[in-house]
Amino acid sequence: MLAKLQSDSIAVFGAGVMGRSITALALGRGVDVVLVDVSDDVLRDARAEITQQMRHGQLMGAFPAGRTPGTLTTTLSGEDATDAGVVIEAITEDASLKARLMAEISRTIPAGVPLITNTSGIPIAELAKSVRRPAELAGVHFMNPAYLIEMVEVVRGPQTGDDAMAAVLSFLERLGKKTVVVRDAPGFVTSRLLHPMINEAARIVAEGTASVESVDRLMHGCLGHPTGPLRTADLIGLDNLADALRLLAERTGNSTFEPCELLMEKVRRGDLGRKTGRGFYDYGEVLS
Template sequence: MGHTPSDTIAVVGAGVMGRSITALALGRGVHVVLVDVSEEVLGNARAEIAQQLRHGQFMGAFPGSPAPGTLTTTQSTSDVADAAVVIEAITEDASLKARVMADISSTVPAGVPLITNTSGIPIAELAKSVQRPAELAGVHFMNPAYLIEMVEVIRGPQTGDDAMAAILSVLERLGKKTVVVRDAPGFVTSRLLHPMINEAARVVAEGTASVEAVDRLMHGCLGHPTGPLRTADLIGLDNLADALRLLAERTGNPTFEPCELLMEKVRRGDLGRKTGRGFYDYGKVLS
């Protein structure tokens, strides 16, 4: 590869979050090995990451304008073995994540920390699949990762001091502000944000206020940056429904179950910005 491990990270999963995390790292001058099972997905990811890099540069997200890192794409997880840290960023599916984490864990040498990018699956649950639970922690990157400065870092019950120090050092290199929290379903941000979005959708379904009115009130009165329903469209309504089901299941609280309006939109395929329509109409499908 030609790079030293300290300036190379591996990202496993070239979906929405994997692309965004990759753009963040490249923009900060860090080299990235991006892994996915699909060559087609990797090809599309390359084009979108280049676009995100340009957007990040335009928005001043990479201070000092370092020379961008190089991107290597591969379909083989064996190519992650030389990275300083491996970030798993596949879809938010606990059993799929567990399988991928087991594969990565058997590939990387001892001492290389593993990060799972999750919005709410308990780290203790995923730690059962890895060979060295002390080297696993969670990082909940917000989308787009190259623009949102803060991340939620989740220390699992078995996460060791060395891994935590290494992970915080990598995040600092990526320009992130960090808040470390303890392990729990939904952690802090999802535990608070996702049920709020669910309630906002219920308010609309009950006819109390329109989508626009809910968001304007939350923005104007309570300082929410975009409003909960516009935020839902950015997250993806299918992802949101999955996260809410996970919260309901893991906490035993049935009020977290996704409401009917949300499920109706998911069934119709109106999943938010990525499909062109969710709570708002965006006019065209985003590629």
């Protein structure tokens, strides 16, 4: 039985784009968060951006009116996460780095604490090989910005236990999320559909068929895509997208999923999207 489900705090490992967004979501719902990273500078920037995101979330009506926000603690030590009721891994989409971190987390947190990986497409069965208690591991694919997008994709690995699934779903309900549970597979559902679409949109631009703006306008106006695939790519982070596409190509054996040259050009230049101020669009200034 998962014993710590009533804990008032969670731990988030990784203070990058998704770690910050998930943290803002939890804080806005009154949940205390311990945010762990390896860099003081990253944590300082994260704290400032999370404050901005919470203001944005409040303006957008994303948080319950009158709810007292949770308390944010930032730390360089995973040992400070041992009292958390749920632990979320939210580092970059690199299978070896995720596996190494989750092995460390698994050695530290007590038995009975659900461990969530925020992977966008690495099979849970693969990551489960690195943890001591694979029955307590599940995938939750939060979309960015996590504090605004209401639905999440929940991935049940082959070894994920009933207690862990119940705990994870209960936690997500507390965060105000609607959930869809899917089976484990490379890319799951959302990444398997979205990331190749973005890749193909970038190829269309590279071939000169249409501009970035035209592709997004057509996808929005004709097919109802909320922002267009290339503006969405900038929000995801082009480096994260390229990593996810490579992983998808490797694990499915489908070479058409390899990131296209235009996408890789932008990554090599450091034009990674909104977080660097420029990607497919120019945002005018670097966003922390």
